[in-house]
Amino acid sequence: MIHRMLLFRPAARVRTSARVLVASTALAALVTSTGEPALSAPLPFGVTAEARASRITDRVGALFAGDLDGGHFCTASVVRSDDHNLIATAAHCLDDVTNTVFVPGYRDGRAPHGVWRLTGSYVDPAWQSAEDPDADIAFATVAPLDGREVQDALGGFPLRAAQPDDVAVTVVGYPSARETPLICANSTTKWSSTQRQIGCPELSGGTSGSPWLTADGGLAGVLGGYEGGGTVPEVSYSAVLGDTARALYRQAAVSGG
Template sequence: MTSALALSLVTVPAVQAAEPGAYWTPERMRAAAPLDIRTAPASALRASVPTGEPTSVAPLAIPNGGSPWTGGGAVVATAGRVFFTYQGRNASCSGNAVTSGNKSTVITAGHCVKLDGAYHTNVAFVPAYDNGNAPYGTWNARATFATPQWHASEDINYDIGAIVVGQLNGQSLTDVVGAQGIAFNQPKAADTYAFGYPAATPYDGTRLIYCSGRTFNAFLSNGIGMTCDMTGGASGGPWFRSFSEATGTGTLNSVNSYKINFFPNWMFGPFFGADAQNLYNQAQAA
């Protein structure tokens, strides 16, 4: 159901570091706790009728999903870690730079910008994060966005967020790292690659991890699912259709969002429909 509420623009609070990278030292980045992937029992979801069993899942690099990405290409620079302060502790998610009018837009999960009724502070994006190193710099957020449904009630069906970063050394984000395309209202079943920086066991947040397979209609929500064992910290990482391993490019069509208690080897993401498109349009115009 499409909400008539306006999208909520939240300006990053004054506690944000004044200079790029000043707050997020390598030590703080390494110590940031991975924000959990939402683990959703059926009773916690504002759901439509469940949509059935997965129809097919392609073979993966390891039985449950994730492997280090060694293919290179554009995704190495467009994907990165999202850092922020949540309830007084430093935490992390994942995100990806997309084509945008302001050349400064990162797409992530809604719970990576707002959770438990409050928007995060000290939000920053570190593309191509490498074990505390920021080869393309640390990009401080100047505004964060969430879908109306996530803003109002943190509805898992609309767990989508956007971060607009400021310039760094007089340059805009996607002029430096490149950008991936983004699409909306696409068929739910597609060959898909998911990326992220999982930092909870058995991962440690130091490397870009990926899963690949065919998506299926999600259980308990209007989203999509795939076989993937990525853990906390991967939230907000991009899902790409039409992904080329040769070039590392694809079309972003969802993000890592939640898991279900009884299916730990499946990851679920929100459907990118009209609300996601409105979110993107408002963020890229900021």
């Protein structure tokens, strides 16, 4: 939902007047038998709300240019890795890794879990050579903060590749025009053999890279892909996480991979 990044990165899409609800429990964190938080979405499918802080939403953050004064332009989330230092986002959000910071749980100008500086990225060659929308997912490493890795501080989402066309997911993202995250749940639909779409209002510029989370708290996609994630806020896209995405994840997440 944003195609190019500048030093100050404005939203690339115009927000509509669709109503945004403030939900008291937009996202509930449950505990599975394995102890990993799982997701439930009390709001009706296709309704967008302000996301309240929780164990899950705190793993999602805004990407800023330079520091908190640089403006947030994309969204990312912590994913599991051997080195506990990995985040996932859209490939088109990582044009300037050395000038980007990740702020998990960002709200109203505050960084409740710190500001984490990006140190490197893993982007598929198909994106690097031709900006293939089917390769619009990437991973980035972040430096430790106060002696801790980001996954140790917040936990991380496992990858859930090869999901069915109509899987129910919850999207959490940061529109550039807002200072709090939004949340919406819906079932995905097949746009093409390599792209999935979801109907959720208000997911405008800045929500690129937002995680698509399954009911058990796994990463099934990131907002991006076709049309950079979409040209209207009501419909968003993600490249299918198939063999190519899994190989990129293994390269990024597995020590020595």
